[in-house]
Amino acid sequence: MGTKTSVDPFMERKAFDETKEGVKGLVDAKITEVPRIFHVPRDSLADKKPSVSDLEIPIIDFASVHVDTASREAVVQKVKHAAEKWGFFQVINHGVPLNVLKEIEDGGRRFHEEDPDVKKRYFSRDLAIKNFVYNSNFDLYGSSPSVNWRDTFACYIAPAPPTPDELPVTCRDAMFEYSKHVMSLGSLLFELLSEALGLEPDILKSKECLKSLLMLCHYYPPCPQPDLTLGTSKHSDNSFLTILLQDNIGGLQILHQDSWADVAPLPGALIINIGDFLQVNKRANSTVYGPMKELVSEENPQKYRDITIKEYTDGYTEKGLDGTSYLMNLRI
Numbered sequence: 595m596g597t598k599t600s601v602d603p604f605m606e607r608k609a610f611d612e613t614k615e616g617v618k619g620l621v622d623a624k625i626t627e628v629p630r631i632f633h634v635p636r637d638s639l640a641d642k643k644p645s646v647s648d649l650e651i652p653i654i655d656f657a658s659v660h661v662d663t664a665s666r667e668a669v670v671q672k673v674k675h676a677a678e679k680w681g682f683f684q685v686i687n688h689g690v691p692l693n694v695l696k697e698i699e700d701g702g703r704r705f706h707e708e709d710p711d712v713k714k715r716y717f718s719r720d721l722a723i724k725n726f727v728y729n730s731n732f733d734l735y736g737s738s739p740s741v742n743w744r745d746t747f748a749c750y751i752a753p754a755p756p757t758p759d760e761l762p763v764t765c766r767d768a769m770f771e772y773s774k775h776v777m778s779l780g781s782l783l784f785e786l787l788s789e790a791l792g793l794e795p796d797i798l799k800s801k802e803c804l805k806s807l808l809m810l811c812h813y814y815p816p817c818p819q820p821d822l823t824l825g826t827s828k829h830s831d832n833s834f835l836t837i838l839l840q841d842n843i844g845g846l847q848i849l850h851q852d853s854w855a856d857v858a859p860l861p862g863a864l865i866i867n868i869g870d871f872l873q874v875n876k877r878a879n880s881t882v883y884g885p886m887k888e889l890v891s892e893e894n895p896q897k898y899r900d901i902t903i904k905e906y907t908d909g910y911t912e913k914g915l916d917g918t919s920y921l922m923n924l925r926i
Contacts, residue, residue, distance in 0.1 A: 632822065653863070654684070682857075697768040698765070725756035753806055
């Protein structure tokens with residue numbers, strides 16, 4: 595007569611969390627089997643849509659954006675098309691020096707491959723009390739069906755910048771330098787998106803879209819059974835914009851017209867993702883907190899109810915990366 599031992603998934607996640615060593619700790623322990631909490635449900639894997647190799651997200655060259663009015667307008671139209679049709683695009687000649695991109699990539703890797711005891715000093719799940727935190731899966735205790743195979747550090751750079759002493763020495767200088775350039779690029783992107791909507795260049799910035807900057811650095815260690823898990827589950831970003839630096843390994847996919855498109859690494863490029871906070875209106879995927887009054891009309895009515903960022907973020911965090919957008923909860 596056989597018996598089955600049931601294990602509480604919450605307790606498994608808690609035990610993993612309490613090591614404070616993340617996924618990298620599992621790899622360092624030379625595990626040969628992926629723990630069950632990381633196993634993606636079979637139906638999710640079976641439902642995975644095939645990738646389409648000939649789908650490529652738009653690549654936009656910003657080199658001419660400050661040359662003259664006609665050149666800027668040409669860039670604006672490309673941004674508008676990419677934002678409306680894709681919600682994603684890559685930018686080149688964006689103003690962030692290549693050495694700055696390399697150093698932030700190297701700095702992030704240095705931190706994640708640091709001695710575990712050093713990383714544990716920064717372990718926390720509360721960005722409200724610490725400017726820089728390190729952990730694995732922000733939604734570890736949420737409703738996500740499985741845990742992602744990744745570790746992350748997160749840091750609020752704006753509106754209240756961290757002091758140098760709050761940041762790890764392995765990536766401190768790189769974070770300050772990279773964030774300075776990213777804020778400048780973000781300012782330009784919001785100008786171009788405003789113009790793409792037929793509005794004044796500063797309208798989105800006046801809505802405080804550029805007020806906050808959260809820097810995330812994900813780390814995906816080698817996995818002994820990669821077919822059983824994912825580095826990041828299907829999701830949308832709870833932000834206005836995401837500026838993403840992808841390393842040369844690749845693996846990023848976006849869902850476009852019901853097919854997955856591989857985003858091949860492009861040296862020197864940055865990937866721009868229109869986040870949930872700019873998608874509520876579905877016209878150039880844009881709104882702030884609620885539909886901007888300048889864009890609402892009888893022909894283009896309000897599609898989502900108004901919400902504060904805190905309410906949205908709380909709901910997004912509780913939901914976790916379950917493959918759906920929290921925007922669906924705001925439909926009118």
